[in-house]
Amino acid sequence: MSTGVAFVGAGEADRIGSVPDKSALQLHAEAATAALANAHLELSDVDGFFTCGLDFMPNLLVAEYLGLHPSVSGSNSIGGSSFVAHAHEAIQAIESGACDVVLITHGETRRSNAKRGVTTRPAHDDPWFPDWQWERPWGVMTPPPAYALAASRHMHEYGTTSEQLAEIAVATRAWAALNPMAKNRDPLTVDAVMSTPWFVYPFHVLDCCLVTDAGGAVVLTSTERARTLGVPVVEILGSGVHHTHYGISNMPDLTVTPAAVSGRMAFEQAGVSPEDIDVAELYDSFTYTVLVTLEDLGFCAKGAGGEFVSGQRTAPGGEFPLNTSGGGLSYTHPGMFGMFLMIEAVRQLRGEAGDRQVADAQLGVVNGMGGYLSSAATLVLARSES
């Protein structure tokens, strides 16, 4: 089965990682032109546009900078999964005929913003908001402690260990070593991860993702038009989006994420099973995020994620190629990572992933996870006839 919509281009900004000399909008524009060139399309072909992360009116701000007057646009903001959710919305827009070519962009200078003392996201400064009332006073105002709370419950219920979480950091770093755009490329060991200080128990420093400057973009159109462009076509076979809460206190079950629902939607629409997948790009805000997502997407049973990742099974040369870019843990993470999951999946399925190319990759899965394990967006992708 197929949604009838395909990815035809993907690209990053010229430089990512630490880019203090560029604005977030420049990163959007660099990535947009790279992705459109990769699709053999021009900005003037774009009539659908999605972005978020900057400003109160993100799609207006970025569309203006790019010179776009789109027929369809959106800025759904559900955290780091947003851009994957934008692809889900793009499918519906293209299938309905409301637009033909969708551009999705992301660009943030989260690393350099801190040094400049600026923020480009909307302020969240009303102390009457529920998280200010019920979570911040007790220590939770950022993702690390929220995800740590969930991980502690998973460890309690299923015997998941810090060593198993570290296996993910080590395997992901080994993929990053093969990616010239990755920020951290030096080899890691489980012992090295375990010997880094606690950031917030049960996470060591190296269980947590990077904070970088980066831009990325992808281009989608109907599979029918995709086949006229002279580029490799990556069909979207299925997609799903789901969210269950905002603050971690209201997560219905700390050990089950919304990927259990979005994943089922995407796999059912695609008509394929997890065991058919050749390459997986799963949001790694923390090592634990990957572990629980593997379970919720059905790659292993609930509680078996620790065993699944043990013995470097997800590293280059292992049985299960996972987060082949080096992930948010070692490649890049400009505050949200969903865009970069899609870019890497598209490159793998086009056969354009260089030294880290997974041999004969035909089917891939992308899962974005946003907020405090609050929202998930899943895509099942396939290399297609051009």
Place this chain on the structure above:
Amino acid sequence: MTGLDIEAMDFPISPSPDAAPFWDAVERGELVVPRCVPCHASFWYPRNLCPTCGARDIEWVPHPGAGIVHAFCIHHHTSLPHLRELTPFVTALVDLGDGVRMMGLLDIEPDPDTVRCDLPVQLRFTKSADDRQIPVFVPS
């Protein structure tokens, strides 16, 4: 009590309209939780409709403050200024029964060999430097 020096801290609480009855009770050394009058569902956090049935008829019910730790984390860093002097410290999600899961500070040795899920705890009240009662969980 093993080390959370609440008495030395200012605690920046700015009760929302939904939260005022909770903080009024805390000032009296009591815990109250919201409950839906028509469907009897308790819930947390307080809001002006029932998240189960949508009714706007909400009552506040006294709670003894006994619960069990559902999940915890141990902060070795924090970006929250009022808690910076406390690191390392423990935040817990505590199940108080009837669907109420409340986040709070847990006054316990901040050591993974000491803190554990399913630990029985009790809510106590401690005066802060800025002279308000602060709810804190302690092992029971």
